[in-house]
Amino acid sequence: MLLTDHVLDDLRVGRPDLDDDRAAELLERVGLPAAMITRSTAGLSGGEAQRVCLARALAVGPEVLLLDEPTSALDPASARAVEVTVRDLVTAGMAVVLVSHNRPQARRIADRVLVLSEGRLVASGPADQIAYLKEGV
């Protein structure tokens, strides 16, 4: 969900004092070229837009990122790009809570998994020990 007409303005929604250098750095952190800060948001692909949103969230310096189905509206290639970005953030020390209906995705990127069914917690543990993730596609 982009909020303005320009990438830089969007990055500044939650952080009005964000300078250009820091904005460029944030874009690189989510795997986008730094030069994108000059772009308008109109021509961005779905995956690029979603990663600008991630950078925008990082701009406010959060301790935890809560991501609700961040790839549900994306094509497979864009979804993979967002997954890689999320994984990189985790490697860099960011705590991420991600909600997904996509089992292979959870297998690919999660460390710990909580399985919810009809509002109840039915399983939890390291991703490689959750039987539910091994069953499905």
Next chain:
Amino acid sequence: MNPAVPTWAGVAASVALVVLSVAVAWQQRLHLAREIAIAAVRAGAQLVAVGAILLLVFRHTGLAGASGWLAVMVLIAGRVAARRAAGLPRALPIATAAAAAGTAATLGTLLALGVIATQARVVIPVGGMVVSGAMQATALVLVRLRDEVRSARPAIEARLALGLPAADAFAPHLRSTLRTALIPAIDSTKTVGLISLPGAMTGLILAGVDPLTAIRYQIVVMYMLLAAAALAALTAARLTERALFDDAHRLRPLTAQPQEARR
């Protein structure tokens, strides 16, 4: 009696015009003859009733009666504006408060500065214009805000998620709503005398006042309508904003669906 005003015999004679309209409708088989006749009778009866009540108020109740009359107009205006905005929380009290605020501030200023006389025969018609201007602006604000919250909820919630307080997250939507709601008042101020034929001025000219005096009244009326619209719109917008968010700055879900959406 002023010779420019029709006598009762004259009014009776003007019924010929209704007969003419009914004849046209009947001859063209528009199936409107009955409706036209009823509308004409209704208009006559309503105006006679209003005239009689106004006469009573002017002669016997003075300013207190005028205030009561104004209060009733504000209540009706609140109802009418709120009905347009079904789905918004607390629409009725908000619309009523907005119409009241716009009316009280505008009329109060005019009375305090001595621009208009503190007489029932002045306060009621001038107040009526103010209330209807305030009502129009209030209704526009409420409808726009409701539609804005429906369509822009993801954007508002995205701003909230980035840590913006409710007022900041909502500001762009509030601003565009207020701009839209004030367009009719601004445009009618711009085109007064060119497109719209102002009622107050027309009335004074018909009553025999010379045009340069009549326009003085009209100028005051236009300014007061601008102020009434602006104040009512701002009050409606601010109160709605407060009703839309809870103490934790969460955007509340809208209540019952409006008629159009249910169909």
